[in-house]
Amino acid sequence: MMSTCLLNSTDSTIGADRKNEQYWADVEAMYNETTPSHRRRNAKQIKDRFHKVNKWTDLFHSAWLKVRMIYTSGYSDQMWIEKAHALYIKDNESLNLGPFVLMDVWNTVKNEAKWVTYNSGLKKARKRKGSGKEKEGEDVSHTDADELEEQPRPIGQKKAKKLKYAKSKEGDHLDLEELEKFGKIQSEEHANRLKVLEVQEKLSSENIEQAKLAHLAAKEQKEAAQMQREARKYELETKMFETYNRLLSVDVASMSNEEKLEHSDTLKYLKKKLFAEK
Known part of the structure; x- marks a missing residue:
């Protein structure tokens, strides 16, 4: 029709x-x-x-x-x-x-x-x-x-x-009003996207900073533990050296054969620990 x-x-x-x-x-x-x-x-x-x-x-x-x-x-x-x-x-x-x-x-x-x-x-x-x-x-x-x-x-x-x-x-x-309304919506959406990106960037920076701080803290903790181990080792070596010097000055004339042997073995052990090649 x-x-x-x-x-x-x-x-x-x-x-x-x-x-x-x-x-x-x-x-x-x-x-x-x-x-x-x-x-x-x-x-x-x-x-x-x-x-x-x-x-x-x-x-x-x-x-x-x-x-x-x-x-x-x-x-x-x-x-x-x-x-x-x-x-x-x-x-x-x-x-x-x-x-x-x-x-x-x-x-x-x-x-x-x-x-x-x-x-x-x-x-x-x-x-x-x-x-x-x-x-x-x-x-x-x-x-x-x-x-x-x-x-x-x-x-x-x-x-x-x-x-x-x-x-x-x-x-x-x-339709001018419709187009203006559509343009306004587009602008608002663009502004919202920028805000989201800004927040994401800020969070990313904060996460990076927190990761750096955590790494430094772990490094410092590791260094402190290493220093403690070295301090204990130094303290042990000092005591061993003092014992070695004291045993060297001991008069073995009055000792029994068994005591003399034990004294000798102890000096050998300490000497090996203290003066071994590194």
Whole structure:
């Protein structure tokens, strides 16, 4: 149905400058030619359905454009589409639309300048009638049907490009607050990362300093133990030397043979300990 409406709006060989009633009559005829009999519709049914489908598709397209301006770094087409689905639901909570399920329709019309221009004209018409806001309880599909009759078909390629550019500028203005908010979040995250790095660097420096102190303490403890061992060795050698000198001056004449032998062995042992080659 959307393809049929689009074809009748853009194909100059069919005659795109027809009046509103003739246009919808031609759409009805073309649509029913390629549609099973149980799904055929009259012009009014096609017209009403078109405005509903078009409204939902344009809302999703607007969400997609907003996402493209906010998430610009490292995002693929599929990631933009997933974000657009979430934004579509969030931005239209009051309309209770639910998830967007017309991806085939959107893929068909998203790059058509006439479709973009047509919806831009609808938005301007709403602003003229209600200062850019829909009245509470207003039937959206009925509003679109009335506004469609005010839209001339077709418009020139240059004008379509101008309107597309104007819509882009309008989107820039509307999303400026979102972009500023996103920039602020990015700045805060960067500042937080710097704080974390600063804390990590400080902790690393403190750990290094503690390791140095522990190493010095262990070294000093080792040196103190070594000095104690050397002091005990010196003290032992001093006592052994004093004993050796004292035994040398002892008179062995009055000793028994057994005492003389023990005296001699003791001197030999002390001499070996004190004067052994090092």
